[in-house]
Amino acid sequence: MMTSEKKLQLAKWITAILLVVGVLSYIFTAYARKTQEESIQDEPVRVLYKTLGGKVLFDHKTHISETKYGLSCTDCHHHPEDEEEAIRSCSFCHVSPAKDEAFHPNCLDCHDQEEVEDVETNNQVDSTHSRGECIKCHTEYGKGPIDCEKCHSK
Amino acid sequence: MNKDKQFIVSHAPFWHNGSSIPERNVNIILAALIAVIPGIFQYGLPAIAVVSLSVSMAMIWELALNWLTKRPVSIGDGNAALMGLLFSMLIPATTPFWVVITGTFLVVVIGKQIFGGIGANPFHPVLIGLAIIRVSWGEFFDFDQALLNYDLGFHMAYPLAALKSFGTSAIESFSALDLLMGKQIGGIGATFGIGLILGGIYLILRGFIRWEISVSFLAGIFISAFIFNQVDPSKYAGPLFHLLTGYTLIGAFFLSTDDSSSPVNFIPMLIYGLGCGIMTILIRNIGAYVDGVVFAILLMNLTNPLIDKIRPKAMGKVM
Numbered sequence: 001m002m003t004s005e006k007k008l009q010l011a012k013w014i015t016a017i018l019l020v021v022g023v024l025s026y027i028f029t030a031y032a033r034k035t036q037e038e039s040i041q042d043e044p045v046r047v048l049y050k051t052l053g054g055k056v057l058f059d060h061k062t063h064i065s066e067t068k069y070g071l072s073c074t075d076c077h078h079h080p081e082d083e084e085e086a087i088r089s090c091s092f093c094h095v096s097p098a099k100d101e102a103f104h105p106n107c108l109d110c111h112d113q114e115e116v117e118d119v120e121t122n123n124q125v126d127s128t129h130s131r132g133e134c135i136k137c138h139t140e141y142g143k144g145p146i147d148c149e150k151c152h153s154k
Numbered sequence: 155m156n157k158d159k160q161f162i163v164s165h166a167p168f169w170h171n172g173s174s175i176p177e178r179n180v181n182i183i184l185a186a187l188i189a190v191i192p193g194i195f196q197y198g199l200p201a202i203a204v205v206s207l208s209v210s211m212a213m214i215w216e217l218a219l220n221w222l223t224k225r226p227v228s229i230g231d232g233n234a235a236l237m238g239l240l241f242s243m244l245i246p247a248t249t250p251f252w253v254v255i256t257g258t259f260l261v262v263v264i265g266k267q268i269f270g271g272i273g274a275n276p277f278h279p280v281l282i283g284l285a286i287i288r289v290s291w292g293e294f295f296d297f298d299q300a301l302l303n304y305d306l307g308f309h310m311a312y313p314l315a316a317l318k319s320f321g322t323s324a325i326e327s328f329s330a331l332d333l334l335m336g337k338q339i340g341g342i343g344a345t346f347g348i349g350l351i352l353g354g355i356y357l358i359l360r361g362f363i364r365w366e367i368s369v370s371f372l373a374g375i376f377i378s379a380f381i382f383n384q385v386d387p388s389k390y391a392g393p394l395f396h397l398l399t400g401y402t403l404i405g406a407f408f409l410s411t412d413d414s415s416s417p418v419n420f421i422p423m424l425i426y427g428l429g430c431g432i433m434t435i436l437i438r439n440i441g442a443y444v445d446g447v448v449f450a451i452l453l454m455n456l457t458n459p460l461i462d463k464i465r466p467k468a469m470g471k472v473m
Contacts, residue, residue: 007176008230015213015229022207026251029200045305048298054319057298061305153319 054152069143076133080110094127175272178362179232185353186239186408192349193342196306197247201342205242207254212238215262225271233272237261240280240408243343244401244448246300253294257287277455278412281448288448301339308337313399314444317391325391333398344404354407363411366423371406372397374431382439390439401447402434409447415455417462425461429454 002010043064049056062068063076077087095104107116128134138144145151194201216234220227228234241261242254264286265279266272288295297312304310309327316324328338336346344350357363375396382390396402401409410416410430417426430450437446 004176004230007232008227011213011229011232011235014235015210015217018206018210019214022203022205022210025199025203025206029203032199040303045303046298046310048302055298057311059310150320153315 051152053148054154056151057153075137078133090127091124094122094124094132175231175233179236181360181362182357182408183232183236183239185357186236186243186343188353189346189349189404190239190243190343192336192346193243193247193344196336197304197342201247203251204245204247204249204254204342205239207251208242208245208258209235209238211255211258212241212262215259216267219263219267223267228271231272233266234262237266237279239343240404241283243404243408244280244284244341246294246297246340247342248300249294253287253291257283259283260286273414275412275414276458277452278409278415281409281452281455285448285452297339297341304339306337306339308332310339312340312444313338313395314438317395317399318438318444321389322387322391325395328395328399330394330398333395338399340400341404344401347398347403350403350407354403357407357411363407364416364423366420367411367416367427368406370424370427371410371431372402374428375402375406375435376431377428378432378435379439382435396435396438400438400445405430405434405447405451410451410454415458417458419462419465422458422461422464425464426454426458429457 043060045059045061047058047060049058063071064073073087074081076090079088079093080086092106093104095106104121107121122132126132134144135146138146190205194205213229213234216229217227219225220229238258238261241257245253245257261279261283265277265282266275269275294300296315298315301310309332311324313325313328313333332338334347336349338345354363354368358365358368376393379391379393379396383392406427410427417423430447433450433453434446437443437449443449
């Protein structure tokens with residue numbers, strides 16, 4: 001039978017060891033996350049959109065997986081065309097310009113003002129809904145949700 | 155009447171039955187590890203980080219409070235370690251270090267030490283800490299968001315959140331066996347159902363927790379979920395789903411059975427357990443929170459002193 005003095009000693013050792021293990025694991029985890037950040041950015045597993053209509057959990061991996069829907073990058077990331085190297089997130093282009101701006105600064109990143117003057121870009125809501133890729137594809141293939149409450153959580 | 159005679163007991167020598175607080179806590183820790191280890195295998199190094207930091211910080215906070223309040227050092231009894239372990243079991247593997255440090259402070263100091271330490275806490279310390287953290291920084295407890303970049307090869311939506319948002323059509327892909335075997339996301343040590351059940355049965359057989367509380371908790375979940383499910387099967391999930399998801403099993407075996415915040419008499423234990431189960435389902439089905447276990451047990455902890463007054467009457471009459 002262990003004496004209470006011995007138990008206390010053991011507890012102190014356990015505390016010290018677990019503290020070291022905990023701190024080191026956190027450091028390694030942070031380091032690993034940093035190195036993986038780029039690949040996660042390139043190919044996220046899931047993406048959580050926080051919208052006014054509630055959160056939308058989008059399963060990115062299922063859409064691109066060969067065994068599932070097997071979409072190519074440019075099926076959705078359609079601009080610039082056929083340039084997989086230059087892929088941008090949806091919200092990079094599909095944003096509404098601020099009230100005092102004619103164009104969103106993101107457009108002018110690559111284009112001259114004259115170049116985009118007559119171009120109309122869907123805003124973020126339209127790009128995923130009525131005029132955009134998500135619902136268009138879901139309807140066309142009869143797969144995936146179309147109703148609001150099937151994507152947007154309350 | 156002669157009041158001096160009220161406290162007469164048999165005379166010495168006395169015989170200690172050998173049970174002790176450290177033995178009890180070590181056994182509960184071992185039982186809990188059955189559910190923690192699969193969680194660590196699932197989530198890897200981040201889970202080791204959270205569990206190790208949580209246990210060690212809980213013990214450090216206890217040590218600091220012992221020193222500050224000039225009381226005997228109590229980390230040797232293993233209770234602080236158990237509280238740290240239980241706290242880490244309920245949170246996602248990606249929880250930032252400062253949430254773990256703050257959380258264990260709330261668990262050990264606010265939940266336990268300020269009430270006078272072990273045996274004096276009116277609420278389960280871990281639930282106090284978790285509830286404060288949950289209300290203050292809720293985004294870390296959104297399991298869908300916290301585990302966004304994990305791909306563990308099963309359906310990676312948090313079952314209770316899917317149910318609450320999209321109704322029963324969204325949970326058809328979860329089979330009861332998968333849920334039981336831990337193929338669901340959630341807290342590090344709260345999802346491996348079979349491990350929690352085995353740990354719970356071990357603790358019941360050894361007499362460290364009371365079966366009355368665990369069984370009536372699960373019965374409360376089953377009955378109330380069954381009634382809801384009968385009323386509207388498209389909106390409310392069946393009892394089996396509720397039994398195997400969220401914090402139900404860890405709540406029934408490890409959280410509601412805390413000795414100082416739960417009743418000791420037979421009928422009060424049944425009422426307490428049933429109350430925990432029914433409140434859980436009410437919060438899940440018609441309340442604001444996705445999972446109701448934390449607040450359900452806290453509410454029933456509150457009623458514990460009152461319902462524990464239901465006890466056998468003494469025979470005879472004292473004038």
